[in-house]
Amino acid sequence: MIRFDAVTKRYPGGHEALSNASFEIASGEMVFLSGHSGAGKSTLLKLIAAIERPTLGTVTVNSQNVGKMRRAAIPYLRRNIGLIFQDHKLLFDRSVMQNVLLPLQIAGFPRHEAAGRARAALDKVGLLKREKANPITLSGGEQQRLCIARAVVSRPSLVLADEPTGNLDADYARDIMDMFKAFNQVGVTLVIASHDENAISAYGSRVIHLEHGALLS
Amino acid sequence: MMTWLAHHRQALIATLARMGKAPYATLFAIIAIGVALSLPAGLFVLLQNITRLAADLPAQPEISVFMQQNANDADITVIRQRLQARTDLAGFHFVPRAQALAALSKQAGVSDLTAGLTDNPLPDAWIIVPAQADAQNMARIAAAIRGWPQIAEVRDDSQWAQRLTALLGLGRDLVWVLASLLGAALVAVSGNTIRLQILTRREEIEVSRLIGATDRYIRRPFLYFGVVQGLFGGLIAWLILVVSVLLLDQQASKLAALYASSFHLTGLGLIEVAILLAIAAALGWLGAYLAVNRSLRLIESR
Known part of the structure; x- marks a missing residue:
């Protein structure tokens, strides 16, 4: 599903975030990206979602060369990817429900169907009772769960999560990891970046370890 | 097709809601556009009345x-x-x-x-x-x-009639010059309000991009805003003209009565009003389009 061939990402200014990385992730896998902050985990996820383009090498997602993708085609790639951010990137000018509806509106779902799907997604993350609340009134863990609901509401086949449990306490973190496990069991491919080695080892999934932009398998 | 319609309906409703949320800012922008438009349109009305008055005079030199x-x-x-x-x-x-x-x-x-x-x-x-x-x-x-x-x-x-014709020609050119200048002003006003809007909605734009919004989807509400704002500005300009003609017509008819004429000032016709509104909407759209494209490129390159 995802394939990196000798991928290097150098940012303007010369910082090399990723050096000559090659690996493959099969459809239906759940893979952890580990490494301390600044090791290149976020860059790697951004390359998959075409938020950044590689300096060298090729990134292939669903047999499409993402690095060379036309600008106009990128939105359609992203609609098939659920993105989960450490800082949630929620919109505080609208309700919880409206936040979850956004991807469906963008993809052009009919209103009735969109509402049904959004409720289902909120129910899955345990936020259905808060659908009318403003996300600013939610706790950190709830905000992260809302971000997950928004990422999975359009039922993408690939979910990328950047430090999803980064600033949550252990109980919340375990909840969220269990949720990911459940998604994976219904066939969703997950790539989760985390610096929390303990949480990673508890799940026994495949781990891609990064150090200073280099891959250590 | 249904998706497309739904997107447009969504954008239009969201635009009107957003205008309602900032009534004063919206009102001022609309008034600025209306006044800017009413000047060339007013001059056009004036010229039309003079032309109508001059039509009674010998058109051919005699x-x-x-x-x-x-x-x-x-x-x-x-x-x-x-x-x-x-x-x-x-x-x-x-x-x-x-x-x-x-x-x-x-x-x-x-x-x-x-x-x-x-x-x-x-x-x-x-x-x-x-x-x-x-x-x-x-x-x-x-x-x-x-x-x-x-x-x-x-x-x-006939000499003075020729001079009048030449003067009317000059007036018509003046309408064009004034209309172009104020049209540019309208594009600037529209572009500026849109730019401010984009700044306040930057986060929404960034998030929408990340979850698969096309450029077109992101542009749409802003373009709607420009068009609706231009349209309202056009309506204000029309209103200004209607009121001005009403006010001036009393004096004009009194003056005409002194010359035993039944001359009345006339305002814009239906087609002319439609053209005024269409131009206002088109210029509003243009301003929005320029501002959106520029701002989106800035957000992108960040």
Whole structure:
């Protein structure tokens, strides 16, 4: 599903975030990206979602060369990817429900169907009772769960999560990891970046370890 | 298709809601656009009224030739023969003094005056249309006729009509210049409000991009905002014109009544209003389009 061939990402200014990385992730896998902050985990996820383009090498997602993708085609790639951010990137000018509806509106779902799907997604993350609340009134863990609901509401086949449990306490973190496990069991491919080695080892999934932009398998 | 319609409906509703949320900012922008539009549109209305007024005047340049009061039929025949002999005339016709008086007494306001007359004070006259209407040619013909027997006066009275036509032409050019300048101002006003909007909604744009929004989807609400704002501005301009014409018409009709005329100021016609609104909407769209594209590129490159 995802394939990196000798991928290097150098940012303007010369910082090399990723050096000559090659690996493959099969459809239906759940893979952890580990490494301390600044090791290149976020860059790697951004390359998959075409938020950044590689300096060298090729990134292939669903047999499409993402690095060379036309600008106009990128939105359609992203609609098939659920993105989960450490800082949630929620919109505080609208309700919880409206936040979850956004991807469906963008993809052009009919209103009735969109509402049904959004409720289902909120129910899955345990936020259905808060659908009318403003996300600013939610706790950190709830905000992260809302971000997950928004990422999975359009039922993408690939979910990328950047430090999803980064600033949550252990109980919340375990909840969220269990949720990911459940998604994976219904066939969703997950790539989760985390610096929390303990949480990673508890799940026994495949781990891609990064150090200073280099891959250590 | 349904998706497309739904997106447009969504964008329109969201636009109106957003305008409602900041009523004062919206109102000021709309008034600025309206005033900017009302200036060229007002000048256009003024010119149209003057043109309408001028339409009663001889459009073709003419020369009026008046005979002496004591001229007889023989004199008239001589003049007719001489006029027929000239090759530089497009045409001419004779106005007998009796006919001229009858025409004059029919005109409102003068009939009382003519009724008291015992004698006809008007001379026999000729109306001559030269083949070439330039001022030099007119003057040459007028000078030649002036030397003929029993001619009292030759009046090259079309000159001022030509001047008026030239002035109206100048006015029309002025409308274009003014319209272009203020049109550019409208694009700037629209672009600026949109730019501010984009700044306040930057987060939404970034998030939408990350979850698969196309450029078109992101642009749409802003373009709607520009169009709706321009449209409202056009309505304000129209309102300004309607009120101005109403206010000025009272004085204009009073003035016209003094000249025994039933002249009334007219505002914009239905088609002209439609054109005004269409231009306002199009310029609003253009401003929004320019601002959106620029701002989106800035957000992208960050």
